[in-house]
Amino acid sequence: MKHLARLMMAAGLFTMVACTAQADTPPKDLKATLSKKLGRPVDAVNPTPVKGIYEVVMGKRQIIYTDAKGEYAFVGEMVDIAKKESLTEKRIAEMMTTDFSKLPLADAVKIVRGDGSRKLVVFTDPDCPFCKRLEQQSLAGIDNITIYNFLMPLPGLHPDAERKSKLIWCAGADQTTAWKNWFFDAKLPEGTGECENPVQRNMALGESLGISGTPALIFADGQIVSGAIPKEQIEELLNKAKAKK
Template sequence: MIEQIPKRLFQVALVPATILAGAAQAQTYPAAIQSLEQQGVRVVESFDAPGGMTGYVGEMQGRSLAFYLTPDGDHVIVGTLLDAQGNNLSAASIDELVTGPKFAEAWSQLEESHWVRDGSADAETVVYTFTDPNCPYCYRFRQQAEPWIDAGKVQLRHIIVGILREDSLTKAATILGSDDPEAALHQHMDTYEQGGIEVDRKRVSAAHMDVKANDRLMQDLGLQATPSTLYKDGEGNVKMVQGLPNPQALQRMMGPRP
């Protein structure tokens, strides 16, 4: 459910600087980096990379990526850089320079979005997750989170979106437009395998614009899959997990299993 960086970028993993030799550019980046800009990449920051390379992080179509200028300055490599221990250096750079600051800034937008509370209002940990009513992974994530929710440890805030199927919008608006959205969400989860909540046109009319606003927020954040979940780690840094979290990620976001 997680889209890949457009294939055409990988097809030019080595870009000769001569492609844009002599082209007038307002930026001061080397020509090999300018060639990526021509393909729609927005350069965010540069950093020192191993092997004498210069690393860059950027965004394309809402997705973050890392690329590396070779020491001769004539070629740029797009992709993942691993060290001898297999650590993903690209992901660390992207998180530090792009996604971390972006999601930290977005936290207030999450708070102000149209979400449904799932769990105790007094829970110590608050987790935001983009949920489509027709998403099987959202359903499974809610099952995974249940021990923390039932123990009063975690409040899961579902930002309800309608993007996966034709009736996702109407189901989402039925939940959001309910007199008791939390009860409606639980009703939907309890009956998910039988098709979920029954669409109520009155509720849809009341809340469909709220669902569309959630859809736009998800798109603006460059999130490509449901569930996409944001939380704060022990140091207060905003982290994001896209897709169904594994057990280790689940404990990082929610703490030790109750």
Template sequence: MKTTPLLLQLQDVCTQTKRLLIASVCLLFAAHAQAATPEEMILKKLEGAGPNIPVNEVRPSRVESIYEVELSTGEILYSTADGGYIFTGDMYQVAPQGFKNITEERRMAARAKEVAALDENQMVVFPATGEKKGQITVFTDIDCAYCRKLHQEVKELNDMGISVRYLGFPRAGVGSGSYYSMVSVWCSENQQDAMSRAKRGESIDEKQCENPIADQYRLGQQLGVQGTPAIFLDDGRLLPGYMPAKRLATALGLTL
């Protein structure tokens, strides 16, 4: 078949059209590959808003287009996918059995991980008598009235098979009188005896040594401790304030 000028022109147009289509598709793929993820956009927005926002992780929440922003302080914020809006507060799922606190579940998981990673050698421990059936990890203060009340029940807890693991949390802060009292307890040769005597209001020898109290105080703040005693279970539950021994045993799932 004879090729006419019109046919040549049409072939040229088709060739150019194919090239344009290929170029457009390549540009679309490149743009898609370079597009920031929601997590990246949220981080960028927060960095632009303030360089001191301590973001630990950004992840999708259970709600479509809403993301969880976990701070290194333990707080959980929520963000739209573009990072344009941030809001606080607990997220609840409306379930057939009632309201389910999704935010608290996240906190529990994070707290459980922190509790599992603790070095028991850095604590003052009152071990269970006989078979160990459970344990509680307690942020405590020497001068706290309810801390002293809880300590009076440590033997009862031990007899029920529950170990009590103490971490220092001087409510007045690092450098306060209660802080130095706790340092003296941790630096004593017999930590259990020093703790018990200090909790009874007796004077103990002032001692100094390398100790974990400041680190434990900061950890308590990170885990949301606002007062003492603050009782943590291994599953990440936080029981704020004093709780009688038998109720603690029930919370641990022990049959009395």
């Protein structure tokens, strides 16, 4: 606990001095040094706006900071005080991306509204209350959109979610109706849920994308956003992604 407290104190002090100097290039051997000392793979070491302090990326989306010799670790957020902006949060958001065109959309329940011109992928668990909030509130009234819903149950949290996912998928031609009946009326389709289904593939895909919770949204520009974000934010991100095309 004392060690953790010292690290957090260091992070706090580090935050106070963020963005006070020009960025510089990390030493060539710093990545290997850190990997050896930390006992785990380091994906990247990048410069920061603070001279002598470097961003360390591990496990795809975990960020800590270190000095030039890899002797100290700074755990916490780097904040641009003038802009009142978390640079750490911004960098994590930048890393949360994927190639939308390579997603296996045939493995998703497809819902089209209006002209369907805007595209959105949602990873969802049928027993996740936040997924239901997203469906019932955040996505309500959003038009001219095609939504690809990947059923990704989280067995550790919702033991019955995989069964429900398969029941919805195995509704066949009535998938869209089954989807709406469950998320809006808590009514499952009849049947056994025994058909060829992508549920396990979806779980593996989510893990490969660094998605550990639901709902998770992927916009057409590849940006991944976690949580039942507000309708206004979804509209903004949909339009931004469409404009990039």
